[in-house]
Amino acid sequence: MASNTEQMSARRHDNYILQAWLCITLALFFGALLAGVQAALGPVIAENKINETKEKVPELVFGADAAVDSAGRPALEITPSTIRTDHAGGTRFYSVFEARFADGTPAGWVTKASGQGYADRIELLVGLTPDADRISGLYILDQKETPGLGNKIVEVSWRNQFIRKPTDQPLKVVKRGARAPEEIDAVSGATISSDSVVAIVNRVVSDMKTHLAQGPLENKE
């Protein structure tokens, strides 16, 4: 009898599942809790992001300086829509905000795009003039680049380089002293983060140009 009990307790000791029962139960419980939190807060967070995007549209259309004096700024009507662009590599979808003045004349486009950065995905907004021949603004919505180096891509002084850049050729990152119109200064110590942003911007520009050339946006809202 005694050896039987010992055997059983030895078997119980060797059983990983029994050993970890508390861990497994807690993991399931916490998982359910987090799912509940996400279900409750997810829509609020998504709405925060959309509101942030909408608030940024005027600044991205007029440039940072114009957005500062909000008093003298003409009212904009902002229409969100989704566009798709087809490529050899597949199809891409963009959230596009079309800004028009009150009298209906187009003010510009703000496109939301994302791509791989150095640490994680970078999500940003690109502002373009109505016929997409110049960039009118850049804003970083979400990034997790290295604090102190790569996360300087969010700073106004770096982003302002993009304003009024012509879009007839793709932008290029240079290490120091951008001179030519298509050149962008890298954030020092963060070439990959700078490259990532420029690559996303270039992709948006070329896709939006293709799309605009194909005709007016079909509004899916």
Next chain:
Amino acid sequence: MAEQPTATERFVQGILPENPVYRQLLGLCPALAVTSSMQAAVTMAGAVLFVLLCANVVTSLIRDLLKPHLRIVIFTLTIATFVTIADRFLAAYLYQMSKTLGPYIPLIIVNCLIICRCEVCASKQSPLTAAADAVGQSLGYGLALASIAGVREILGTGMFFGLRVLPPSWPDWAVMVLPPGAFISLGLLLGGVNWYSQRNAKKN
């Protein structure tokens, strides 16, 4: 086993005698990284209070079920859950602050202060004592963050909680809100606290 401190003792110890930053030198990464303004420091301290309180109480409730070799896994699981809740909550209701704090809220998971309190107090004592310990330690942590942030914000921008306190002629010491300012402030404050407590010890 030595007598464990009572709930009141735990609470009082956390604030100054065993202050997480100045006495235990724990949780220094956020103490350096998010103390460039008072608002960020206070939000951070609030998030730590929430996570530490929940993690301590849960750990204390299950303390008799813990197996020694699996306890760290369970501490981490518990802490990670509450950190995620805090992070989502900030993103939903304090969106701009959540962007300012960025990765430092998720990084509370690896803040040694919390796992230290689970190990030292909550896994051995009752939920009430664990809760008192969590509140005391978080207050101590909040005080420490606020002292560093106060020095940095006032000297670096002439403002306190975003309100101007120094005359506009004050030349803002930009270095204080940059990373070196964090090290300088923490070092000097830490030196001050050590000097003060040594002087007191000699008197007694």
